Amino acid sequence: MKVSSKLFYFVKYVLPRPIKFVNFFLIEGSMKLRLAKPLGYPHTLMIEPTNYCNLKCPLCPTGAGRLGRPVQTVDFEEYKKIIDEMGKYIVHLRLFGWGEPLLHKDLFKMVSYAKRKGMFVNFHTNAFFLTKENTKAMVDSGLDDLNISLDGASQETYSKYRKQGNFQTTIDNI
Numbered sequence: 236m237k238v239s240s241k242l243f244y245f246v247k248y249v250l251p252r253p254i255k256f257v258n259f260f261l262i263e264g265s266m267k268l269r270l271a272k273p274l275g276y277p278h279t280l281m282i283e284p285t286n287y288c289n290l291k292c293p294l295c296p297t298g299a300g301r302l303g304r305p306v307q308t309v310d311f312e313e314y315k316k317i318i319d320e321m322g323k324y325i326v327h328l329r330l331f332g333w334g335e336p337l338l339h340k341d342l343f344k345m346v347s348y349a350k351r352k353g354m355f356v357n358f359h360t361n362a363f364f365l366t367k368e369n370t371k372a373m374v375d376s377g378l379d380d381l382n383i384s385l386d387g388a389s390q391e392t393y394s395k396y397r398k399q400g401n402f403q404t405t406i407d408n409i
Contacts, residue, residue, distance in 0.1 A: 244326075248326050248354070249326055252353055255278065255324060255353070257275070258275040259275075259278050259326060261273070261274040261275030262274070262276070262278050277325070278324060278325060279325070280317075280325045281329040281332065282309060282317065282329070282330055282332075283309070283333065284330055284334065284336045284358075285307070285309070285334040285339045286307060286308075287308075288333075289335055289338065289361070289399065290361055290363070291398035292397055293396070296333055297333040297334055302333055308338075308339050309339070311344060311345065315348060318348055318349055318352055322349075322352035325349075325352070326355060327357075328355070328356045329356075329358065330346065330356060331357075331358040335361055335364070336360055337363075337365065338364065342358075343372040343376040346358075346373075346376035346378050347375075347376045355379045356377070356380075357378065357380035357381065357382065359381075360381065360382070360383060361383075361384050361400065361405070362383045362384075362405045362408045363401075364408075365408035365409065384397075389402065393405070
């Protein structure tokens with residue numbers, strides 16, 4: 236992250252919220268001092284909305300069928316409990332893991348809910364479901380950052396890593 240991006244992030248998401256501000260420095264200080272027991276709560280949280288995907292990527296545990304846990308999604312009410320409990324400390328929420336976030340029916344509700352708690356929110360996607368409707372919902376939800384995994388510059392190279400994907404569909408969606 237560039238210095239200007241880090242400064243913007245800090246000024247917008249940390250500085251105006253006293254609890255997040257104090258917690259941020261407690262955690263950063265704990266890391267710098269290499270404390271075994273941190274002095275605060277995590278300021279970054281990663282929640283995996285779903286652990287399933289539409290692609291069969293050979294390098295991904297989900298796509299290759301090696302994840303080793305049941306296919307599931309996070310229930311929105313359970314998600315709200317987590318956000319309500321940790322929201323006063325969390326600065327950055329990452330809504331991704333080993334699945335395709337856009338397959339979760341409540342993804343944009345999840346983003347909106349976290350945004351109301353003053354969090355920076357992002358997720359990663361393979362862009363296969365990046366439709367006009369989803370793009371509008373994404374913007375309306377207040378999503379801060381979107382990362383797209385493309386992994387190729389042609390159908391030939393893309394299909395080596397993104398099994399069952401379509402390069403042109405992905406490009407058109409982007």
